[in-house]
Structure formats: structure tokens, C-alpha cells
Amino acid sequence: SATHCSRLSPFLVYGNLSIRQVFQASLNQQEFGWKRNMASFRSRLRWHDHFIQKFEMEDRMEFEHVNRGYDLLDKVRNDQYLEVWATGMTGFPLVDACMRCLQVTGYLNFRMRAMVVSFLTHHLWQDWRWGSPILSKYFLDFEPGIHFSQFQMQAGVTGINTVRMYNPVKQSMDNDSEGNFIKRWVPELRDIPNQFIHEPWKLTALDRKFLNIDNVYPEPIINHIEAGREARKRIWSIRNHPAVREESKRILKRHTLPGRRNA
Secondary structure, eight states: OTTTSOOOHHHHHTTSSOHHHHHHHHHHHGGGTOHHHHHHHHHHHHHHHHHHHHHHHOGGGGTSOSSGGGGGOOOOOOHHHHHHHHHTOSSOHHHHHHHHHHHHHSOOOHHHHHHHHHIIIIISOOOHHHHHHHHHHHOTTOOHHHHHHHHHHHHTOSSSSOOOOOOHHHHHHHHOTTOHHHHHHOGGGTTSOGGGTTOGGGSOHHHHHHTTOTTTSOOOSSOHHHHHHHHHHHHHHHHTSHHHHHHHHHHHHHHOOTTOTTO
16 A cells, blocks of 8 residues: 555645645546546545535534434443554554554555454444544544544444444455565564464464563454454444434435435
């Protein structure tokens, strides 16, 4: 993603470029045979403005569930969970690599941003409002209109979007199969054989001592399989609550235009 994304978001946030300038430049790029790619890119520019407009119309979403039905969710603050998540010490290599990379560079691609939020709000079962200020300080391209909408969307508390829960081990295997990203940002694991880089807790006690990771890199903070199963049960259960369904109708009426694809 470091070389295959536009990386224009910080320039848009700080006003170095306008959406109009970027839109016009993308039209010129079509001359080089990038018509389909540029059309897809422009659709993202529309979504950019859509989310900012959504925040302008309902800015309470900075501090409240946009869908008030999710006020019924019962979550207990765990400062230890928040600390290890924020510092990249959860025991899940890709999650930790992402959080450490973010602290240094201010950047993650969309999929990894979604994964770290999903891990916090689903697997660790923490309220999105406890993690939002942390990432807002980390992101070089922090844009309030996008940040709060996307945070709630990835936390599964809008009632109108597909709920996505990212398995941190599967994402690690799919997106960093050789562990290059992990080993760069979690150097404690640089000598781990590739077959264990995504699940270092499967190493034997003797292997951990030999590789010198005892007391250096933590065991997983939770059982991600059990935590994911419990989160899915709770999220899908409350999604069918009358209060959530009623609020979902209100949100769609307020923030979308019927029949318009890019509304």
C-alpha cells in the first residue's frame, strides 16, 4: 500500500490540495489508459465528501452512537486491553505491527485500519469511543468527517452497514504471508520461522527460550476464536432489536437519497 495507493489523503486534510483539483487531475490520467482505475478512484472521492457531509449533518457521532439503539450494548472498559492495543503489544503479530507502524508513519491502508478497529471493538469488546481518540492522534490524515463514521461502521454499530469481523490470524496469513511487514515492525519476532510468524504462541517453551522471545513478546491477550464467536453472537443479536431497526430507518432517510447510487 505504500506505493500502490494515491497517498493524497494528508494533502486533502491539510488543504494542500482540493477535491476538485484531484478530480480534474484524475480525468487527465484517463488519456494514459487508466480509465477504469480512475473511475474507481473518483468514486472514492465522492464517498469522501459523502462522509464529511454526513458528519456535518449529525456531528454528535463524534461522541455518540449514530444509531442510538446501540446504546443498549453492554461493554466494560478494560484499560489493560486499551493499553496493549494502542502500543502494539496484544500478542497478535499483525495487529501489533499495524499499531506500531501507525505510531511511526501515521499511515495504514484501509484494510488494516478496519482490522485494528474490528479487533478492538469486537475481539477485545471495547467501546469505539475509547479507541477513537487514540487513532485520531496516530493518523497523519485524520479527517473527522471520515474518522467517526468509519470507526462506527467498522465497530458494527450503525445498523445499516454489513458487520465485518476480521480474524487477526487469517488477515495476517492472507496479507503478510512471509511475515515481512511483521518482522519489520515487531523486530522481536524477526528470527521466528515463517510457519510460526502468524501464531508465535504455538512455539514450544524450549523454542521460545532459544529464540529469545520469552518476556519480550507477550502471549495473546485473548483467545481470538472464542472472543470472535461471542462478539458475533452479541452484535447480531442486538442488530435485530426494535430500537436499532427504527434508528436504521431514520439514518437512511436522513443521509441517503433514494435511487441514487452515489448517495
